[in-house]
Amino acid sequence: MGPCLSVGCKRAMAGSSVSSVLEARKLKDSENGLESKDSMFEQQSEEATVHRIPGRMFLNGSSEVASLYTQQGKKGMNQDAMIVWEHFGSRTDTFFCGVFDGHGPNGHLVAKRVRDSLPLKLTAHWEANASNEDISKEFGHKTGLNNENSGLETDWKEASSPLKHHEISENMKESFLKAFKRMDVELKMQPSIDCFCSGTTAVALVKQDRDLVIGNVGDSRAVLGTRDKDNCLQAVQLTIDLKPDIPAEAERILQCKGRVFAHEDEPEVARVWLPNNDSPGLAMARSFGDFCLKDFGLISVPEISYRFLTDEDEFIVLATDGIWDVLSNKEVVDIVASTPARSAAQSLVESATKAWRRKFPFSNIDDCAVVCLFLDSNLMVSDMNVKSQEDSSAVQAETAMVDDDVSGAAGLRCSEIVQTVGVST
Incomplete structure (x- = not known):
């Protein structure tokens, strides 16, 4: 059931990484063909800076709008990563969430690297696209996908999309395409992580007010908990598990001389193999990294989907396949709905x-990693109030016990004094 059946191939990669503090400038420099000469220093600076960003959570815990948790499995180091970023792009109504399932010898490093860098690239492209659209409108021109994304294959799905939201969704679609492309380029070029036979999935979303855009590579999944017309809770799968047995994915891989078949030990798990070597046996058709397969049909181009959220939509669950391999979509939304947020x-x-x-x-x-994003923040606030009341009640009860102990001790002491006085008399 693991993503890689064989990881016997390794190869050193070289190049440079991008600094988060200077992400926008580096984006411009890279487009002009300029490269950084201080990649290692910049990477360390990036890691130090990104962990100090307010509203950014990547450890187990919760906030007023989200709950996140990861747990190591029984296969070694935890290779899953997750993130919730509130006020994303300095917008009070915008959130970024993602989960990343690493695989291969350095999968844990790849997953964390994508967790830290992908949202920075996304917001940098988002701002750049918005500026370009403003300039284009000023001259009366219509902007679309530029040459950087020409030839990229992607699925673009829209559900309940009012016309007035079209501009937002197109801008974010382009930003996702560019950010995913640059993320994979960075992984290939930077020297600190060998990604030749290591990689990660990614399912990432941006929610701005009622607009929801999701980008996905690999087999991590996003599911929506929503109410139907009878007010019954329903599970709506928002992404597709991009596995090699999907006909379109298999066709692309085979056309690129890659091979797709299931090993006899796991006949239900289709995997991607090199043309003349029974490795690495990757159980997904798209991923970041895994450059040993990038010439043979594996791609990092995301499937992108859009949804206009309604009052019936209650929460979104992002999770790695450690969850979906054993729980159905309906079981997942039922568990979330029946549990304190x-x-x-x-x-x-x-x-x-x-x-x-x-x-x-x-x-x-x-390994398992989960992000629950609650669309009605009142659920989290109400839950926190209940928790606060429970804590307050517990403190009061403990105080009362202490008071009783003190009173009892005082009473006992008083009784001893009275008895002593009585004896003396």
Whole structure:
């Protein structure tokens, strides 16, 4: 069930990485063919800076709008990563969320690198596209995808998309395409992580007010919890698991001389293989990294989808396949809906762990990473108020016990004094 069956090939990569502090400038420099000479220093600066950004969460916990949790499986180091970034792009109504499932010898490093760098690239392209659109409108021209994205294959899905939101969705679509492309280029060029036989999935979303745009590579998944006309909770899958057994994906891989077949030990898991070598056996058709397969049909171009959110939409769950391999979409939304919002992600991981032990008792539990984004922040606020009241009640009860102990001790002491006085008399 793992993403890679064989990782026997390694190869050193070289080049430069991009600084987060100077992401916009580096974007412009790269478009002009300029390269950084201080890549290692800039990468360290980027890592130090990005972890100090307000509203950015990547560890287990919760906020007023989200719950996130990751847990190491039984296969070694936890290679999953996650992020929730509130006020994304300095917009109070905008959020970025993502989960990343690494694989291969350096999968944990690739997943964390994409977690840290992809949102920076996305917001840099978003701002650049917005500026270009403003300039184009000033001269009365219509902007579209530029030459950088020509020839890129992508699926573009829209659901309940009012015409007035078309401009936002097109801008974000272009930003996703460019950001994913540059992310993969950076992984190939920078020297600190060998990505030849290591990579990561990515399912990332940007929510701006009621506009939702999702970019996806690999088999991590996004699912929406929403109410139908009878007010029953329903699960709506927002992304496709981009695996090699999808006909269009398999056709592309085969045309590029790659091979697609399932190993006899796992006949239900189609994998991507090199033309003349039974490796690496990658169980997905798109990913970041994995450059040993990039000439043979594996791509990092995301599937992009758009949705206009309504009052019936309650929450979105992003999770790695450690969740989806053992829990159905409906089971996931039911668990989240029945759990206090602040601990929804943790409850989901714990439920998946139990399901792994029940369904696959002789298989190692996979890493899990979950982000739950609540579209009605009142759910989180209400939940936090309940928690606050519970904590307050607990403190009051503890105080009362202390008071009782003190009173009891005082009463006992008083009784001793009275008894002593009585004896003396």
